[in-house]
Amino acid sequence: MALKSFIEVRPDSHFPIQNLPYGVFKPSPNSPPRPAVAIGDYVLDLSEIASAGLFDGPILKNSSDCFHEPNLNKFLALGRPAWKEARTTLQKLLSSTEPTLRDNADLRRKSLVPMENVEVLLPIAIGDYTDFFSSMNHAKNCGTIFRGPQNPIPANWFHLPIAYHGRASSIVISGTDIIRPRGQGHPAGNSPPYFGPSLKLDYEMEMAAVVGPGNELGKPVDVNQAADHIFGLVLMNDWSARDIQAWEYVPLGPFLGKNFGTTISPWIVTLEALEPFSCDAPKQEPQPLPYLAEKISKNYDISLEVKIKPAGQKDSSVITKTNFNHLYWTLTQQVAHHTINGCNLRPGDLLGTGTISGPEPESFGCLLELTWNGQKPLSLNGTTRKFLEDGDEVIITGSCKGDGYTVGFGTCEGKILPSLP
Amino acid sequence: MALKSFIEVRPDSHFPIQNLPYGVFKPSPNSPPRPAVAIGDYVLDLSEIASAGLFDGPILKNSSDCFHEPNLNKFLALGRPAWKEARTTLQKLLSSTEPTLRDNADLRRKSLVPMENVEVLLPIAIGDYTDFFSSMNHAKNCGTIFRGPQNPIPANWFHLPIAYHGRASSIVISGTDIIRPRGQGHPAGNSPPYFGPSLKLDYEMEMAAVVGPGNELGKPVDVNQAADHIFGLVLMNDWSARDIQAWEYVPLGPFLGKNFGTTISPWIVTLEALEPFSCDAPKQEPQPLPYLAEKISKNYDISLEVKIKPAGQKDSSVITKTNFNHLYWTLTQQVAHHTINGCNLRPGDLLGTGTISGPEPESFGCLLELTWNGQKPLSLNGTTRKFLEDGDEVIITGSCKGDGYTVGFGTCEGKILPSLP
Ligand SMILES: [Ca+2]
Ligand SMILES: [Ca+2]
Ligand SMILES: [Mg+2]
Ligand SMILES: [Mg+2]
Ligand code: NI
Numbered sequence: 001m002a003l004k005s006f007i008e009v010r011p012d013s014h015f016p017i018q019n020l021p022y023g024v025f026k027p028s029p030n031s032p033p034r035p036a037v038a039i040g041d042y043v044l045d046l047s048e049i050a051s052a053g054l055f056d057g058p059i060l061k062n063s064s065d066c067f068h069e070p071n072l073n074k075f076l077a078l079g080r081p082a083w084k085e086a087r088t089t090l091q092k093l094l095s096s097t098e099p100t101l102r103d104n105a106d107l108r109r110k111s112l113v114p115m116e117n118v119e120v121l122l123p124i125a126i127g128d129y130t131d132f133f134s135s136m137n138h139a140k141n142c143g144t145i146f147r148g149p150q151n152p153i154p155a156n157w158f159h160l161p162i163a164y165h166g167r168a169s170s171i172v173i174s175g176t177d178i179i180r181p182r183g184q185g186h187p188a189g190n191s192p193p194y195f196g197p198s199l200k201l202d203y204e205m206e207m208a209a210v211v212g213p214g215n216e217l218g219k220p221v222d223v224n225q226a227a228d229h230i231f232g233l234v235l236m237n238d239w240s241a242r243d244i245q246a247w248e249y250v251p252l253g254p255f256l257g258k259n260f261g262t263t264i265s266p267w268i269v270t271l272e273a274l275e276p277f278s279c280d281a282p283k284q285e286p287q288p289l290p291y292l293a294e295k296i297s298k299n300y301d302i303s304l305e306v307k308i309k310p311a312g313q314k315d316s317s318v319i320t321k322t323n324f325n326h327l328y329w330t331l332t333q334q335v336a337h338h339t340i341n342g343c344n345l346r347p348g349d350l351l352g353t354g355t356i357s358g359p360e361p362e363s364f365g366c367l368l369e370l371t372w373n374g375q376k377p378l379s380l381n382g383t384t385r386k387f388l389e390d391g392d393e394v395i396i397t398g399s400c401k402g403d404g405y406t407v408g409f410g411t412c413e414g415k416i417l418p419s420l421p
Numbered sequence: 422m423a424l425k426s427f428i429e430v431r432p433d434s435h436f437p438i439q440n441l442p443y444g445v446f447k448p449s450p451n452s453p454p455r456p457a458v459a460i461g462d463y464v465l466d467l468s469e470i471a472s473a474g475l476f477d478g479p480i481l482k483n484s485s486d487c488f489h490e491p492n493l494n495k496f497l498a499l500g501r502p503a504w505k506e507a508r509t510t511l512q513k514l515l516s517s518t519e520p521t522l523r524d525n526a527d528l529r530r531k532s533l534v535p536m537e538n539v540e541v542l543l544p545i546a547i548g549d550y551t552d553f554f555s556s557m558n559h560a561k562n563c564g565t566i567f568r569g570p571q572n573p574i575p576a577n578w579f580h581l582p583i584a585y586h587g588r589a590s591s592i593v594i595s596g597t598d599i600i601r602p603r604g605q606g607h608p609a610g611n612s613p614p615y616f617g618p619s620l621k622l623d624y625e626m627e628m629a630a631v632v633g634p635g636n637e638l639g640k641p642v643d644v645n646q647a648a649d650h651i652f653g654l655v656l657m658n659d660w661s662a663r664d665i666q667a668w669e670y671v672p673l674g675p676f677l678g679k680n681f682g683t684t685i686s687p688w689i690v691t692l693e694a695l696e697p698f699s700c701d702a703p704k705q706e707p708q709p710l711p712y713l714a715e716k717i718s719k720n721y722d723i724s725l726e727v728k729i730k731p732a733g734q735k736d737s738s739v740i741t742k743t744n745f746n747h748l749y750w751t752l753t754q755q756v757a758h759h760t761i762n763g764c765n766l767r768p769g770d771l772l773g774t775g776t777i778s779g780p781e782p783e784s785f786g787c788l789l790e791l792t793w794n795g796q797k798p799l800s801l802n803g804t805t806r807k808f809l810e811d812g813d814e815v816i817i818t819g820s821c822k823g824d825g826y827t828v829g830f831g832t833c834e835g836k837i838l839p840s841l842p
Pocket of ligand 1: 352
């Protein structure tokens with residue numbers, strides 16, 4: 001029989017007792033932020049559960065102060081044994097057969113807050129944010145668009161999970177408006193470069209791993225132990241200004257074309273909750289070098305969807321349907337590669353997967369690919385789009401279908417506001 | 422008559438009363454870190470000065486708690502008026518004619534600590550680290566080496582100060598050993614890529630600006646107000662593994678070739694202390710776009726020198742003699758460009774200038790240029806180097822010659838340790 005909570009959870013909810021993703025919220029505008037898990041339409045305030053002494057397992061008994069922090073970083077640093085213990089404690093506490101919380105009206109009132117009444121915040125303090133480029137179809141499409149169909153994927157791509165450092169300061173929580181960036185674009189002929197609001201504003205459908213315990217500078221993480229350094233996953237929209245990016249990126253990579261904003265979903269779904277949805281990663285050819293060759297090469301079957309709600313319209317249209325399992329390089333290979341030179345990761349670091357495109361045209365994860373750099377506008381319920389227009393909203397969702405329940409990520413949303421005058 | 426301190430300062434000291442650079446130190450291994458300024462061979466503990474109530478100007482009177490922090494970020498956030506007030510207070514307190522500290526043996530004993538007895542730490546918590554590419558000679562040399570002498574500088578370079586995001590977690594304080602990174606290099610023919618210790622480990626002679634008050638996401642900083650967002654400068658060595666970098670950097674820029682370690686000098690020299698050494702920046706042709714066109718285009722006359730102390734030798738040899746004033750793009754243009762798309766800077770962010778090479782061969786700021794990618798080994802006191810070898814120490818210094826005094830940066834040093842087996 002499936003595990004069930006005493007809290008009523010709608011069958012299509014992303015947050016059944018099998019999920020219990022972690023976030024940070026404020027119960028009211030003036031209260032300090034505190035950690036929570038999502039359960040159905042409620043958030044469970046972990047600071048209250050800690051204060052009530054209910055984290056009574058051997059590890060958290062003495063370190064439940066991590067739930068009195070304004071972010072999850074301290075909890076992340078504790079590592080997988082503590083995460084497993086917290087999950088066991090919380091699943092028991094929330095289960096239909098356990099009276100401790102179910103029959104304690106006072107504690108229920110203090111600790112369970114309707115989700116619609118709370119403000120969710122960035123759940124982590126992000127020291128460094130790295131963005132990978134791990135979908136082969138995305139790499140192939142981008143290469144074909146920019147360099148032509150001969151050898152669209154650079155030679156290095158099949159040997160290492162390519163990545164660059166992104167901007168940590170401009171990572172925002174789902175629901176934050178994104179102001180259209182201004183910047184330079186390619187000059188036409190001998191004129192000065194274009195300057196003004198980006199004319200090719202795009203989304204990128206990504207997911208991102210949240211780092212748990214870090215590693216010391218100079219000490220690489222073994223690929224077969226890398227999973228212990230990953231706490232969980234969020235949805236991510238790596239907003240991209242294609243015209244700014246195209247003009248600036250030679251020879252040092254993307255900068256202002258990316259760093260004006262990156263949106264993540266508020267609830268971190270743990271690898272434990274995703275484990276039932278794990279699947280084999282694609283076979284890699286050529287074989288990776290030994291430091292990237294892992295005993296178990298694992299992906300997750302996470303259905304991903306992007307909708308656009310065009311400016312002034314009521315309805316949104318689905319424009320991307322893809323899946324996390326299209327990634328060529330695994331999360332654990334990303335961690336092993338990132339640290340092979342001794343680079344240190346810290347708790348709360350964010351590792352974006354890169355745009356997740358599948359092989360079919362409807363599974364392309366950004367407008368650059370869907371409209372083939374604006375050459376084939378997309379039809380959207382009576383209007384068309386080459387790139388994003390002011391007022392457009394982009395809504396990303398992701399979920400895993402279990403037997404009678406859904407483990408989901410909620411949504412990662414953002415609306416485009418016009419550039420400053 | 423020149424300002425003089427009651428503390429004896431050797432004529433060649435980098436830290437006369439005209440400088441007063443800011444850092445963070447621990448008086449003993451178990452004491453908490455606290456802010457300081459350097460004066461001669463001493464550090465002045467600002468937490469003690471604050472506790473004694475001596476920051477009595479209108480701004481700091483109510484915010485001297487910033488000197489009880491483990492880093493300078495709170496002080497940096499206060500902005501230029503507070504920095505000026507602190508400078509006035511400290512120059513007065515340390516001057517030969519002022520009895521308050523000079524004649525208070527108890528306070529002197531508590532607040533003045535011999536520099537040789539203290540541990541200096543990273544003075545700032547660095548949220549994001551950006552590295553620019555603002556020296557024309559460096560851009561030209563790299564372009565010539567990698568792409569040939571036709572159009573060595575990419576077309577975008579003269580229109581914008583190119584930059585990329587670096588890794589904040591691996592920024593270390595001068596004196597920290599650097600472990601030679603391992604990684605992949607170009608395959609030879611059809612073999613798999615090289616894997617092992619980097620064979621082309623290099624230094625990069627840079628300086629870096631420390632950001633003071635930040636800007637809100639979505640609100641660019643005007644180029645003519647950008648100086649108010651810069652607190653001061655440090656020396657920086659952006660260690661670079663050229664073989665790793667060359668293989669990984671297409672199309673998203675440098676990653677593992679750089680993020681294994683970046684060293685900065687411990688004392689942040691303020692723009693106020695550097696003001697007497699300001700000079701005109703180079704004329705820019707083509708004219709920059711309006712958002713980069715500044716009323717006053719300022720550089721600083723800072724002599725910079727790199728020495729290598731080869732493994733096993735006692736003496737070091739000077740290998741680079743260059744100057745900050747070789748930079749084409751100014752610090753203020755860098756800030757304006759970085760934020761034009763709405764990207765937010767935060768107090769304590771670090772903005773590297775890029776390698777500072779001058780036109781003469783002896784002014785090239787890295788071994789890649791000095792040895793022309795290993796083709797012309799450098800003679801060093803009886804030995805030779807193409808790139809850095811294990812045990813080599815790299816020592817960067819920088820200073821400005823004033824009338825009877827020197828405003829200097831101390832040193833930025835690091836020694837290469839062998840790769841892990
Ligand atoms: Ca991306
Ligand atoms: Ca550099
Ligand atoms: Mg982004
Ligand atoms: Mg570096
Ligand atoms: Ni960063």
